[in-house]
Amino acid sequence: MWENVDAVLLARIQFAFTVSFHFLFPAFTIGLASFLAVLNALWLWTKQEHYLDLFRYWVKIFALAFAMGVVSGIVMSYQFGTNWSVFSDKAGPVIGAPMAYEVLSAFFLEAGFLGIMLFGRERVGPGLHMAATLMVAVGTFISAFWILSVNSWMHTPAGFMVDPETGQFLPTDFWKVIFNPSFPYRLAHTVTAAYLTTAFIVGGVGAFHLLRRRKEGAEPSKATRTMFSMAMWMAAIVAPIQIFLGDQHGLNTLEYQPAKVMAMEGHYESHPDGAPLYLFGIPNDEEQRLDYAIGIPKLSSLILKHGWNEPLDGLDTIPDGDQPPVGIVFWSFRVMVALGFAMMGLGLWSLWARYRGRLFYWPWLHRAAVAMGPSGLIAVLAGWITTEVGRQPFTVYGLLRTADSAAPLDAPAVGASLIAFIVVYFAVFGAGTFYILRLMSRPPVPHEPPLKAEATGPTRAAGITTVRRE
Amino acid sequence: MPIVSDISFDLTTIWAGIIALAVLIYVVLDGFDLGLGILFATERKKENRDIMMNSVAPVWDGNETWLVLGGGGLLAAFPLAYGVILSALYIPIIVMLLALILRGVSFEFRWKADTGRWIWDAAFIGGSTLAAFAQGVTLGGLLQGISVDEAARQYSGGWWDWLSPFSMFVGLAVVVGYALLGATWLVMKTTGDLQERMRTRAWHLGIATVIFIGSVSIWSPILQDGYFYRWFEGWHILWAVAVAMIVLGLAWALFRALHVHRHDHWPFFASLGLFVVTFAGLGLTMYPYIIPTTVTIYEAAAPRQSQIFMLIGAGFLIPIILGYTAYAYYVFRGKIDVDTGYH
Numbered sequence: 001m002w003e004n005v006d007a008v009l010l011a012r013i014q015f016a017f018t019v020s021f022h023f024l025f026p027a028f029t030i031g032l033a034s035f036l037a038v039l040n041a042l043w044l045w046t047k048q049e050h051y052l053d054l055f056r057y058w059v060k061i062f063a064l065a066f067a068m069g070v071v072s073g074i075v076m077s078y079q080f081g082t083n084w085s086v087f088s089d090k091a092g093p094v095i096g097a098p099m100a101y102e103v104l105s106a107f108f109l110e111a112g113f114l115g116i117m118l119f120g121r122e123r124v125g126p127g128l129h130m131a132a133t134l135m136v137a138v139g140t141f142i143s144a145f146w147i148l149s150v151n152s153w154m155h156t157p158a159g160f161m162v163d164p165e166t167g168q169f170l171p172t173d174f175w176k177v178i179f180n181p182s183f184p185y186r187l188a189h190t191v192t193a194a195y196l197t198t199a200f201i202v203g204g205v206g207a208f209h210l211l212r213r214r215k216e217g218a219e220p221s222k223a224t225r226t227m228f229s230m231a232m233w234m235a236a237i238v239a240p241i242q243i244f245l246g247d248q249h250g251l252n253t254l255e256y257q258p259a260k261v262m263a264m265e266g267h268y269e270s271h272p273d274g275a276p277l278y279l280f281g282i283p284n285d286e287e288q289r290l291d292y293a294i295g296i297p298k299l300s301s302l303i304l305k306h307g308w309n310e311p312l313d314g315l316d317t318i319p320d321g322d323q324p325p326v327g328i329v330f331w332s333f334r335v336m337v338a339l340g341f342a343m344m345g346l347g348l349w350s351l352w353a354r355y356r357g358r359l360f361y362w363p364w365l366h367r368a369a370v371a372m373g374p375s376g377l378i379a380v381l382a383g384w385i386t387t388e389v390g391r392q393p394f395t396v397y398g399l400l401r402t403a404d405s406a407a408p409l410d411a412p413a414v415g416a417s418l419i420a421f422i423v424v425y426f427a428v429f430g431a432g433t434f435y436i437l438r439l440m441s442r443p444p445v446p447h448e449p450p451l452k453a454e455a456t457g458p459t460r461a462a463g464i465t466t467v468r469r470e
Numbered sequence: 471m472p473i474v475s476d477i478s479f480d481l482t483t484i485w486a487g488i489i490a491l492a493v494l495i496y497v498v499l500d501g502f503d504l505g506l507g508i509l510f511a512t513e514r515k516k517e518n519r520d521i522m523m524n525s526v527a528p529v530w531d532g533n534e535t536w537l538v539l540g541g542g543g544l545l546a547a548f549p550l551a552y553g554v555i556l557s558a559l560y561i562p563i564i565v566m567l568l569a570l571i572l573r574g575v576s577f578e579f580r581w582k583a584d585t586g587r588w589i590w591d592a593a594f595i596g597g598s599t600l601a602a603f604a605q606g607v608t609l610g611g612l613l614q615g616i617s618v619d620e621a622a623r624q625y626s627g628g629w630w631d632w633l634s635p636f637s638m639f640v641g642l643a644v645v646v647g648y649a650l651l652g653a654t655w656l657v658m659k660t661t662g663d664l665q666e667r668m669r670t671r672a673w674h675l676g677i678a679t680v681i682f683i684g685s686v687s688i689w690s691p692i693l694q695d696g697y698f699y700r701w702f703e704g705w706h707i708l709w710a711v712a713v714a715m716i717v718l719g720l721a722w723a724l725f726r727a728l729h730v731h732r733h734d735h736w737p738f739f740a741s742l743g744l745f746v747v748t749f750a751g752l753g754l755t756m757y758p759y760i761i762p763t764t765v766t767i768y769e770a771a772a773p774r775q776s777q778i779f780m781l782i783g784a785g786f787l788i789p790i791i792l793g794y795t796a797y798a799y800y801v802f803r804g805k806i807d808v809d810t811g812y813h
Contacts, residue, residue: 064578070531071574075567077541081556082563088556089623092549093772097780100546103539104787111535112794115528116801123801163773166623168549170773407557413629417564424568428575435582 008406010414011083014421016388018075020381021425025069027380030144030191031198032062033137035230036117040133044126049446050223057223057444058202061436063118068432070111072425077103083414087395087405094160094169094177095150102146110139121450144191152183155387155397156256162399169396181256185249186387192242193383196343197376199238203231204373207366209443214363223444225360228369232359236347243340247303253387254304257397259318260390263329265300266290267314274298275312283326288315324392328385336382339375346372481777485547486760486767488784492543494749496536498651498742502526503533505652507573507598508645509671510591518664519591521806525659527577528802532795534570546780550623551760551770558616558625559608559632566604573597599645606644610637613690613755618764636689643682647745650675654738657728659806665734672737673728679741680721683748684714690755696763697755713751720744 036058043051077099080088116124116132124132159176160169171177206228213220254261262268266278268288277299281290301310315323346368353359391397395405503526513519526533544552556563576594583590611632619626653672657665687710691698701710720743727736758766771777 064582067531067575067578070534071571074534074538074570077538077545078556078563078567080545081541081552082560083557085553085557086624088545088553089550092545092552093776096542096546096549096552096772097776100539100542100780101783103535103542104783104791107535107538108532108787108791108795111532112791112798114531115798119528120801168773171775171779174775174779407553407560408624408626409557409560410629413560417560420564420568424571428571431579432575435579438582 005411005415007409007411007414008403010411010418011406011409012402014083014414014418015079017418017425018072018079018421020384021429022069022072022076023380023384024377025065025072026140026143027194027197027377028201029062029065029069030140030194031196032058032065032202033133033140034195035198035202036062037130037133037137040130044130050221050226050444053223053444053446053448054227056448056450059118061439064432064436064439066110066114068429072429075421081407083407083409084395084405085407087400090166090168090400090405091154091396092168094157094171095153097171097174098146098150098153098178102143102150106139106143106146109142110136113139119450141191144194145187148187148190149178149180149183152186153177153180154395155186155391156180156182157396157399169399182249182252185245185252189242189245189249189383190380192238192245193376193380195234196238196242197380199231199234200343200369200372200376201374202227203235203369204371205440206231207369208373208440210360211363211366211370212443214361220360221443221446223446223448227444228366229354229359232347232350232354232369235343236351239340239344239347243344246337246340251304253390257390258313259315259322259324260329260387261304262313262315262318263324263326263390264333264386265304265312266293266326266330267300267312268326269316270312270314271301272311274309275300275304275314277303281330283330285323285326322393324390329390332382332385332389336379336386339379339382342372343375343379481774481781482767482771484781485543485771485777486757488788489540489543489547490749490753492536492539494746496533496540497749498745499529499533499536501648501745502651502655502738503530504573504598504602505648505650506655507594507652508602508649509652509656509668510598511595512667512671513664521660521664522656523577523580523594525656525806529798530574530577532798534574537570547772547777548760548767548770549772551765551767553623554616554618554625554761554765555612558627559611560629562604562607562611562632562637566601566608569597569600569604571597573601602645602648603641606641607632607637609644609752610634610640613640613752613762614693615762616764618761620764636693639682639689640686643679643686646675646678646682647748650679650741651738651745654724654741658734658738661805669728669732669737672741673725676721676724676728676741679744680717683717683744687714687751694763696759700755709754713747716747717744720747 036055039051039055039058042048043055113132113135116129117136120132121129157169158180159171159173161172162168163170206224209224210220210228213224250261250264263283265275266281266283267275268283268290274297276293276295276297278290278293278295281293281295284291298308301312302308304310304312315326346365349365349368350359353362353365359365393402394400395402506522506526510519510522513522541552544555572593574597576590576597580587580590580594611634614634614636616625617627617631618624650672653668653675656668657672660668687701691701700706720740724737724740724744727733727740756762758768760767760770
């Protein structure tokens with residue numbers, strides 16, 4: 001069954017599958033943790049009940065999403081060794097340290113304070129509870145900092161030398177390793193993406209309940225209006241910033257990984273006097289050309305080089321063996337950009353609606369917001385695929401090939417585990433998504449019950465009471 | 471030059487100690503956590519299962535973070551060992567990860583399911599048991615030795631090499647040992663009938679655990695000559711006798727605490743003692759190898775600059791982590807009581 005299957009390809013599919021699934025949860029919880037901290041602070045500051053109701057509404061969803069992020073994350077910390085042992089041995093001396101720092105400074109912080117954030121309000125008092133909520137939010141950010149630093153190093157390695165005996169990468173300057181050339185751009189672009197992802201999910205849920213109340217002929221609740229309004233402010237302000245950050249990140253990529261940008265743009269051929277911006281086309285790797293291309297002349301040169309007639313090299317300058325697969329990168333990039341502009345469009349529409357006083361009374365706006373609810377998750381995955389597939393055929397860009405990074409495993413071992421991962425992930429995370437959607441389909445209500453008094457029973461620490469021993 | 475090599479010698483030993491400490495903390499913390507999941511099968515009533523799960527619910531993901539530190543720390547401090555061990559023990563590791571997913575999400579999903587609660591009860595029992603078994607098989611597979619292609623710096627065996635009567639036996643031993651930790655944890659955290667039943671189970675599991683410890687201690691030196699010399703050659707046998715005496719002493723203390731003094735806390739600490747002594751024994755058995763019997767900690771160690779950079783963070787952060795972990799346990803201290811609880 002596995003005779004003709006390449007074990008490295010299976011290992012790549014397995015890693016792509018497990019990391020994509022995992023990435024969806026932090027992409028949502030990074031923003032949600034901050035949103036919860038803001039809601040809790042607003043409640044403590046203003047004492048307006050609907051902020052507490054919103055906190056309690058979203059914290060239930062957070063608990064579920066966070067648990068799924070934790071268990072799918074444990075897999076990631078072992079996949080490097082199980083499937084990419086040669087990469088681990090070679091790059092471990094450099095990337096191991098920042099990853100260990102992620103565990104020590106972020107994972108423990110989140111896990112340590114999560115219980116108190118979820119159930120400890122009465123046990124520790126409002127001040128410490130606020131502090132615990134902040135710790136969880138800060139933890140998610142620290143985690144993003146370290147893991148994106150490691151990821152960026154694989155794209156733009158710096159601060160190392162190669163040991164001629166073992167072939168290992170040895171750190172010479174950890175400052176340069178951590179703050180490698182693509183890291184600031186990637187961090188800003190990815191964290192902003194996480195905030196936008198949360199904003200559109202919150203906005204979609206708010207819009208859903210606005211539509212439902214309208215159908216029932218009732219006024220929407222204060223809590224529903226507040227969450228929709230907050231989400232739309234985020235969309236209007238952050239989506240344009242994100243487009244700017246994405247442009248900056250792209251210029252950085254052009255400098256350090258030009259082949260990736262060529263694949264994103266579909267530039268098989270060099271353009272000595274101004275390159276077109278292709279809007280559509282079918283990449284054809286074998287013939288090295290873009291079929292059915294529709295493009296705007298010279299616009300690509302203007303965006304990337306800030307001049308109509310600036311020359312741009314194409315993939316014809318890159319040896320065949322060093323080219324990334326163009327089809328995937330070309331299309332995932334277009335999906336991400338299109339969603340980015342759609343997000344900005346919805347944000348601008350909401351500003352217009354707000355100005356006209358129709359923010360809560362414009363069904364088409366709300367329908368659009370519901371449709372855009374998962375747009376952040378899709379955009380984040382599309383962006384991730386663009387950058388990671390665009391790094392191929394290398395794990396450490398230009399230095400270590402993917403084919404030379406894999407563990408010495410037989411195809412049946414990797415194939416069997418891949419099937420097991422697919423079955424378990426779809427069953428478990430499918431069920432989890434169902435439970436989350438069910439929670440979202442219920443509107444936030446005044447005096448929203450806290451986690452431990454929930455009708456269907458307590459989560460985590462709920463139901464625990466202290467009885468002192470005599 | 472001698473000074474420099476002395477420092478790097480020390481750093482490698484320190485890092486082996488830190489990784490060992492992370493694994494030990496993981497084993498005792500997630501040990502009672504997984505053990506409780508194993509014992510879930512023996513309690514049918516929903517109320518009792520709620521109490522059992524609630525007793526670890528606020529701390530389980532903190533417990534599992536130590537497993538991530540074990541993995542992440544190994545990658546950082548001994549990258550060669552991380553790559554070789556995980557690819558050699560591919561199947562048990564993947565099984566453990568999938569089992570941990572199933573039991574981990576059960577903590578949340580069990581309360582969200584209406585008619586499907588039995589699914590997540592089964593996932594909790596099956597996931598906990600399988601994760602414990604896979605961890606034991608991993609330990610057994612490591613102890614019996616892993617073949618390494620030292621020139622290519624990678625694993626050189628097949629993907630079923632770990633499978634042996636010995637590794638299966640160690641798998642069973644860990645399931646029984648974790649169940650003992652779970653039972654004594656519940657003696658500490660519960661009252662009434664549930665606590666009584668756990669007292670009885672703890673004693674049976676305690677006897678079984680000691681038998682397993684003895685069997686593995688005799689079996690592994692037969693498997694590897696190096697282990698035999700370490701424990702039974704010449705005066706080294708005194709060490710073996712001393713460790714055996716401590717294990718028997720702790721078993722005696724466990725029995726006294728359970729049934730003579732009918733104490734709530736001490737059975738748990740006596741069981742922890744059994745794990746600490748066994749773990750120390752395993753460490754002595756393997757040292758200085760990190761992959762028995764081919765690669766030593768010095769051969770697998772990350773370069774000195776990596777060790778130093780991480781040690782700064784670890785030395786500063788681990789005490790803080792231990793501090794707030796202890797605080798979280800303190801906040802959720804005491805008995806889980808049926809009557810005054812949620813139900």
